[in-house]
Structure formats: C-alpha cells, structure tokens
Amino acid sequence: MARPSPNISLIIGLAIPFLMIILVALSIYVPAIFSPQPQYNFLYVTGDDYWNGRQYVVQSGKLIEREIVYRDNYIPQVARIFIHNVAANENQEISFEDAQKLFLNPNSKSPDGWEVVSGGDSGGFFLFSYSSGDYNSMYLQGHNTSKKLNLQQDSSHYRAHFLGWING
C-alpha cells in the first residue's frame, strides 16, 4: 500500500487545530451577527434567599411581596430589585412599589425567543477542564447564540433570580 505524502500529513496535522478554532469562532460569531436583537427587558432580584422561600414572586403578571418567617437569630439579606436593559446590558435598581406597576411575563423564554440561563457545570483538570459558561454568571441565550449578562451581584453566594420579562 502506498503511503500518503509526508508533507500532506504535516499540513493536515497542523490544520486540524486551526480548523477547529475557526469552526468554533464561526459557530459563535455568525449566529450572533444574524440573530435578532432582544426586544424585552427583564426584572430580577438579588439577595432573595430561596432556602426560606422566595420573598418576591410574580402572580397574574404582577410582582408581589410575601411574608417570610425566618428562624430565630437569622438576619436575611436585603433583597434588591433591578431592571436589566438588554440592549445596553445595564442595570437600573427600582423600588418594589415601582416594580409593582410593571406587567411581567414569568415564562423563562421571552416572546422574541430569548431565555435567561445560568452558567452550567464545570469539571476536568488543567487544560482538559470544561465548563458550560461561568457558574456564577448568567447568560441571555437563544437563536443559536448566547451573551454574558452584566447583572448586579449581591455579596452572598446566591445568584441573581429572574422574575419576569417586562411587557409593559
């Protein structure tokens, strides 16, 4: 059997990692170019301790505040509510009273096909480590692309909690 030309094997051997990088870059940037811009801002809360039950929930499109009974000597964090502007990737803190005036869609997916997701699991070691996004970060995902969200973080280990898409 005739062996393939050595020079061809050098070119193919070196090309494989480069092609992999190009394909990954294309899979990230091409869908991002052609995906529609997200249209709906969303409301989220930080510092809402879910071990004792959520303080803020959406019912019938409106934000409501629930009375949470904490165990003795437990000092809960102060929950803060924010509107995230998806176009500018910026946050604006608002009061509960102002947030109550908004009409919210609590579905995970927005009417225009975007979803707020958390960074997933990670593992492996050294160069072979993997992670589906940063665990402490949240992403706007949809239309075969995703964008890291610049959300306000609280001092606890609890991540920001999505409340709903703002419909009006």
Add this chain to the structure above:
Amino acid sequence: MDNIKLNKEEVLRQIQILAARGLVSKEEVLSAYEAGTNTAEDDAVTPQTGISHILYYFGGAIVFLGIVVLIGQRWNTLNNFTKIFATLGSGIAAYLTGVLLGSQERFEKVSMVFHFISALVLPMGLYVTFDTAGLEVNTSGLQSLIFAILTVTYLLSFWLYRKTLFIFFCIIAGTSLFFTFMDYLIIDHSSFDWEFTAYRVLSIGLSYGILGYYFSTTRYRALTGFLLGFGVLYFLGAALALGDWKPHQNVFWELIYPGLVFGILFLSVYLKSKSFLTFGSIYLVAYISKITVEYFENSLGWPLSLVLIGFLLIAIGYMHFYLKKKYLT
C-alpha cells in the same frame, strides 16, 4: 543481514532501475535517507549513558523545584524586580546556557537539560511578570498570550538551531495555546459543555497521530513515540467519553467506536507502532467492559457479565501478544 552486505553501487543501481520504471519517487528515496541519518545517535544509548541522562533530567527537575520553593517561601519579602529576575531571568539564563552548551557536541545532553529547566521556568516567569505588572493572570486571554509567546519562542528556536527538543516544546506550548485560546473564545457563551472539551481532545489526538506519522519519515522521528502514544490516548479516550452513558448515551459514538479501535489496531501494524497496539487493546477492553455493564448487566446478571468480560480480556490479551510478536518485533 543480507541487505547490509549489499554494496553501495548495487543499491544505487537498483534505485535507478526502480526510478526508471516509476516504482520509486524522489521523495521516498530522500525520506529513506533522512530516516537513516540519525540512527547512530538514537541507538547510542547504553545503560550507563541512560542512567547519566536520567540523572541530568532529575537534577534539572530539582533545580526547578528549588526555584519554585525559593520564590514561594520569600514571595512576600521579595520586591518586584527580584521576583521577575528570579523567575523570568532564571528561565532566560537557562535557555541561553542551553544554547551555548548546545553549540558543542559533547555538551549536547547537558544543554538539553538546561532547555528542559527553561521550559519549566519560563511559563512561571511570564506569569510572575504579568502578575507584577498588575494584569489578571488567571484569565484565559492572558494565559493564551503566555502560551503564544512560548510557542513563537520555540518555533523561532527550532528555525535557528534545528533541534528536536524545540519541536517538542513547541508542540506542548501550542497545545496549551489551543486549549486556552478556545476557552477565551467561549468564555462569554453558555452553550459549550464537557462534550466540547471532548471534541477538543479528540482533534488534538488526531493531530498528534498525523504529526507522529509525519515525523516518523524525518530525522526528527524521536518525537514519533510521544506523538503517536498521546495521540491515540487522547483520540480513543475522547471518543469513548463522547459515547456517554445510558440513558444519555450517544448512539453514533457508541456504534462507531469499535471501528475506530480496530482501525487503530490495523494502523499499529501498518505504522509498526507499539503504542497504537497497546492503547488500542486497552481501549477495546474499556469499551467492551462499558458496553457490557451499560446494556447487559441486567439481562445477563453481574456475575455472568464478569465472566464474559474476563474471557474477552483473555482474547484481547492474546490478540495483543500475537500482533506484537508477528508484526512489531
């Protein structure tokens, strides 16, 4: 032994005849010549020189550890200049010493040890330098920059000095660059999970295997064992991982895997690669064990599954022995 007795004129005449009939190409003759030029150097390792080589590298590793401990113990008391001088400076000094010693043939092995020390210390030196400059060194972007600097350094070193060791360091640094740069690309995106890393390892394994074949035809064939060994280890390991586990199994990878393993075993004979044969056999055992436990444990029962795996291990062990004896020795 008969081939050795052929005189030079006879060999050259045979090449002329074959060339006239178009049965041998210029590239094949040149590659056979190049493959033979380093034989004396590679075969010259006796037990005595082998021990001294081990001591060289052991000494090099101790020097590296000494630098790490020295810096670690006195990190808070050292000023910025001393931190950089002790790490990056040591790495550059070891590199230059290696270059100077390498210019004399009798110091060739010792020069390789200094290059070995520099290869360990230089990444740390760059890391310390960037950290001292106030940059965030734990980001994939800056790690990519460090490995890019090392890759280019060793590529230029190879271009200047034509030493096999520089290709080896270039491959290590380039592989690290590949992984860290991929991390940099995907860091702001959520949709890349462990399977993506498996595909990265798969592609590096494939690349190593093909480069291993290429270097087997050149005078740098000392790299072949390393590249083929790690290539098949990464490639078959990643392909096995991509098959995943019931109920999340990937049917495509589970079905194609036996073909890949037997392809590697076939190539072990073709390339005369013991690492292909050994890792191919090990991964075949791993695959059969995985499939048996995954699908037949409940139907056959655990004890019968063990008996089946045991017999298959014996069969694969014999196949490994037979192929090695018949084709690779």
